[in-house]
Amino acid sequence: MQSSIVKKVLMALSGIFLMIFLLQHLSINLTSLIPDNGKTFNTISHFMGYNPLVQFVLQPILIFGVFFHFIMGLVLEYENRAARKQKYVYSNTRSSWISRNMIITGLVILSFLMLHFYDFWVPEIQYKYIDHGIHNSSKYFHELQEKFHGQTLRTILYCVSFILLGLHLNHGLSSSAQSVGAVKKENGRIRLLANIYSISITSGFIIVALYHYFV
Amino acid sequence: MELLLKIWRQANGQKKGSMVNYEVKNIEPDMSFLEMLDILNQGLIETGEEPVAFDHDCREGICGMCSLVINGSPHGPDRGTTTCQLHMRRFKSGDTIYIEPFRGTAFPVVKDLVVDRSAFDRIQQSGGYVSINTSGNTVDANAAPIPKPDADEAFNAAACIGCGACVAACKNSSAMLFVGAKVSQYSRLPQGKVEAKERVINMVKQMDKEGFGNCTNTGACEAHCPKGISLENILNLNREYLKAKIIK
Structure with a gap:
């Protein structure tokens, strides 16, 4: 863990793990657009909410992955700032804003996660483990609609966060590939994959939020 | 050419540094950037001021001795060249040029634009x-x-x-x-x-x-x-x- 290369590889692997999770999350969310009055979405959500493997194995791994990624990001940011205590008076670097400001987009995503947990995860934990509510497999779609329908501020906050998430993922995916030692001749394909992935995730989540805002 | 130079001056690694303004005149476009600094230093010496310390050696881009961050870019605005290969024709008369040392905690400033690499x-x-x-x-x-x-x-x-x-x-x-x-x-x-x-x-x-x-x-x-x-x-x-x- 002391080596800068080990740190960046762990950062990359945790990032790749979270990217796979996001793909799965979006896939489930997109089922809420199926015109079956939320039946498919409710079935999958109920499975994810009550399956012991998901709840007691995958969910703790996911929470660990999220915390690890953020803490490691903050540690790396602290070390990197210490590596240049005196800043340039005039800066004109040949690199993208996104690649230089992963900590900013990351902190916005962290703030968004707090809101997202407050909106969906905390009520779910309260219902299941504190209030011991009965299994209700038809509540998820209604809850989703309730959070967004006519809720302008929340919908805007979610959409802005998704855009910043997309920017973070765009550099994150190509950077992760480099950190785990991808060869440079694959750079073109990795960049293409990063663009497709980040645009798909951002637009997918925004479409779901806007759909439930308007419909 | 007449230029306004904003140069990082720092007496040594322990003292704090700051940007200091210098005006240079009669600079030929075919001069190298380092020759322009030589002319500045000649003027400073003649007026009894401390010349600006900067690293240089081969002046043909192979030794890796020259450094300088010029207008925010290490080795200046051209791609694939070192500072010693940069010429004043790259600038216009009246330009303001920021000159700073390579920054990094592992590259502490020795004096002015010279860092310990x-x-x-x-x-x-x-x-x-x-x-x-x-x-x-x-x-x-x-x-x-x-x-x-x-x-x-x-x-x-x-x-x-x-x-x-x-x-x-x-x-x-x-x-x-x-x-x-x-x-x-x-x-x-x-x-x-x-x-x-x-x-x-x-x-x-x-x-x-x-x-x-x-x-x-x-x-x-x-x-x-x-x-x-x-x-x-x-x-x-x-x-x-x-x-x-x-x-x-």
């Missing part, structure tokens, strides 16, 4: 070599068959002059392009494979010990490198390091 020497000493028997039984390197792509990549990595522009350009002051080039230079060749594991582990360990930052793959190092050292060398460094750590 001996951290690179220590990284090199920790593993940037091959142990060849030179007792008279040395095999001619040209006698060893090496695939052309490997030889080309080794030569490209060996083009690194160790100037430190990668550190200066990186927002994290990371030295991974330099270390990547030095590791790749040997790892591509049969002569370098014998000590490959120890080399990469020791060089990365020394790099971290010197206080360079972590690589976040912004690509600024490659974009500002005067010798066009490719990011592929960092990717190769990652692969070599992981291989060395995983396969004991």
Whole structure:
């Protein structure tokens, strides 16, 4: 863990793990657009909410992955700032804003996660483990609609966060590939994959939020 | 040409530095950037002021001694050149030029624009070599068959002059392009494979010990490198390091 290369590889692997999770999350969310009055979405959500493997194995791994990624990001940011205590008076670097400001987009995503947990995860934990509510497999779609329908501020906050998430993922995916030692001749394909992935995730989540805002 | 120079002045590593304004006149477009600084210094000496300290040696882009961050870019606005290869025709009369030292905690300022880059020497000493028997039984390197792509990549990595522009350009002051080039230079060749594991582990360990930052793959190092050292060398460094750590 002391080596800068080990740190960046762990950062990359945790990032790749979270990217796979996001793909799965979006896939489930997109089922809420199926015109079956939320039946498919409710079935999958109920499975994810009550399956012991998901709840007691995958969910703790996911929470660990999220915390690890953020803490490691903050540690790396602290070390990197210490590596240049005196800043340039005039800066004109040949690199993208996104690649230089992963900590900013990351902190916005962290703030968004707090809101997202407050909106969906905390009520779910309260219902299941504190209030011991009965299994209700038809509540998820209604809850989703309730959070967004006519809720302008929340919908805007979610959409802005998704855009910043997309920017973070765009550099994150190509950077992760480099950190785990991808060869440079694959750079073109990795960049293409990063663009497709980040645009798909951002637009997918925004479409779901806007759909439930308007419909 | 008449120019306004904003130059970082710092008496030594312990004192605080700041930007100081200087006006220079009668600068010819065909002068090199370093000659322009020579003229500035001549004027300062004649008026009894302390001349601006800056590093330089070969003045033909091969020694890696010159440095300077000019208008925010290490080695100035041109791509693939060192500061000593930069000419004043690149600027217009009336321009304001910001001149700062390479920034990095591992590159402490010695005076004005001169920084101590001996951290690179220590990284090199920790593993940037091959142990060849030179007792008279040395095999001619040209006698060893090496695939052309490997030889080309080794030569490209060996083009690194160790100037430190990668550190200066990186927002994290990371030295991974330099270390990547030095590791790749040997790892591509049969002569370098014998000590490959120890080399990469020791060089990365020394790099971290010197206080360079972590690589976040912004690509600024490659974009500002005067010798066009490719990011592929960092990717190769990652692969070599992981291989060395995983396969004991």
